[in-house]
Amino acid sequence: MAPCLHKHKASSANATELRPARALLPAAPPVPPTAPTPVAEPPDSLLPFPPEALPELPPGEPEFRCPERVMDLGLSEDHFARPVGLFLASDVQQLRQAIQECKEAILELPEHSEKQKDAVVRLVHLRLKLQELKDPNEDEPNIRVLLEHRFYKEKSKSVKQTCDKCNTIIWGLIQTWYTCTGCYYRCHSKCLNLISKPCVRSKVSHQAEYELSICPEAGLDSQDYRCAECRAPISLRGVPSEARQCDYTGQYYCSHCHWNDLAVIPARVVHNWDFEPRKVSRGSMRYLSLMVSRPVLRLREINPLLFNYVEELVEIRKLRQDILLMKPYFITCREAMAARLLLQLQDRQHFVENDEMYSVQDLLDTHSGRLGCSLAETHTLFAKHIKLDCERCQAKGFVCELCREGDVLFPFDSHTSVCADCSAVFHRDCYYDNSTTCPRCARLTLRKQSLFQEPCPDVDA
Missing domain, CATH: 3.30.60 (Wheat Germ Agglutinin (Isolectin 2); domain 1)
Incomplete structure (x- = not known):
């Protein structure tokens, strides 16, 4: 036991040598010996060093005083501080108090100084520790x-x-x-x-249609002055909660269900060709995001006049019609099937099925010009295979039966016309000069009449 006592005396002597550092602090008033005042200090076992061993501040440095309870959390500004992340406090209230004191200390320290940066790091770790105490890590199912x-x-x-x-x-x-x-x-x-709202994916799978009325507002009274989703009380005055309108549904929502997200409204696009993003609720935002690539808009029925005012839509429609005319060539061509040419449009599968249905993404890309460029490149690739690369597809071309001159014609050529009955291809000028009369249809009609004509009975019988 003697060596231990000797070490204890030596450490006390070293602490005594550092005792003059306390001269920087104001001296406490003398306390009468009859009424000693208790000092609320943490136990020495919780401090990173003895309370007497406070380091002396270098001249010119601002004095940074940290209460003992902050030092207990590893926030003391000294050379003997504990490593970052090592905190002894486990009480939520104690951590909150330490966070507040650390914030005040950050404001008092010089800006962009090393001490201020260290204090910010400690503040982050304190907040993480507080959040960990609030939400303990538990095993959850996957x-x-x-x-x-x-x-x-x-x-x-x-x-x-x-x-x-x-x-x-x-x-x-x-x-x-x-x-x-x-x-x-x-x-x-x-x-x-x-959670009280079902998954929007089910609505997309079963309903798959847009609200095509522009901001169909009904009023807060129809919602009983409650949020359309969570039914929380709302009002336009912001008491008890601010009412925010969704431009897609026209209904009002609270700030928890409406985050002022911006989205393009389909009704404004098909009626006004307006692509300006509007504020929508969270539910509408998720629904519009899931529906953006679904071809559910039949523009010819919704707004047929749109093609008269938007030239880009006319070009897109012509390219889509040509691709549909090319499709039979690829289906019967082994080389085209092996090269999987139709997979060039796998992101827009409806383009090889019809020329009437559009998605909101199609209209967005049409407005930006991306769809016209990409579709023109695909059209050129398809035409090159049919007219130049593949001999089988070339053999399926047509010769104009009205003039019997010129090159081999295909139904997707820009200078041709196609008979609506027999799909024969002619030069456009020849077809209209002949009053749109198709010689192939006339020939097929005569052949049918000759096949179904019954022979005359024998009169000599």
């Missing part, structure tokens, strides 16, 4: 099915996501969170049981 949502546990540690239910940041480092694979709804694991 898959959760709720209201047709199919939630998968996320493994990403990103902190840039926001919970769609409580509208707060998802701390991926310390919180468990899920994402719906159908509508990409994100939320904390603790918010799963609070």
Whole structure:
């Protein structure tokens, strides 16, 4: 035991040598010996060094005083501070108090100084520790099915996501969170049981149509002054919650269900050719995102006059009609099937099925000019295979039966006309000069009459 006592005396002597550092602090008033005042200090075992061993500040440095409870959390500005992330506090209230004091200390320190940067790092770790105490890490299942949502546990540690239910940041480092694979709804694991809205994917699968009335507003009274989604009380005055209108549905929502997201409204596009993004609710945003590539707009029925005012749509329609005329050549051509030429349009499968249906993405790309360029390149590739590269496809061409001059004609050529009855191809000028009379149709009609004509009975019998 003697060596231990000797070491203890030596450490006390070293602490005594550093004792003059306390001269920087104001001296406490003398206390009468009859009424000693208790000093609220943490036990010495919780301090990173003895309380007497405070380092002396260098001259010219600002004095940074940190209470003992902050020092207990590893926030003391000294050379003997604990490593970042090592905190002894476990009480939520104590952590909140330490966070507040650390914020005040950051404001007092010189800007862009090393001490201020260290204090900011400690503040971040304190906040993470506080969040960890609020939401303890528990074992959660990897898959959760709720209201047709199919939630998968996320493994990403990103902190840039926001919970769609409580509208707060998802701390991926310390919180468990899920994402719906159908509508990409994100939320904390603790918010799963609070979800009341079914998955939008089911609506897209069963309904698959747009609201084509421009902002069909009915008024707050029709909603009983409640949010259209979560039924929380709302009003235009912002008491108790601000009412935000969705430009797609025309209904009003609270700030938790309407984040002022911007989206292109399909009704404004097909009626006004207006692509300006408008504010929509979170539910409408997810629905429009899932529907953007679905070909559900029949423009000839919704707004047939649109083709008279938008030249780009006329060009797109002509290219689509030509591609439909090329399709039979590819289906009967082995080389085209082996080269999978029709897969050039796999992102827009409806282009090889009809020329009437459009998606919102088609209209967006038409407005920006991307669709016209890409479709023209595909059209050129298809025509090159039929007219130049493939001998089998070349043999399926037509010769104008009215003039019997010129090259081999194809129905997708710009200077040709196609008979609506027999699909024969002629020069456009020849066809209209002949009053649109098709010699092939006349020949087929005579052949049918000769086949069905009955022979005359024998009169000598």
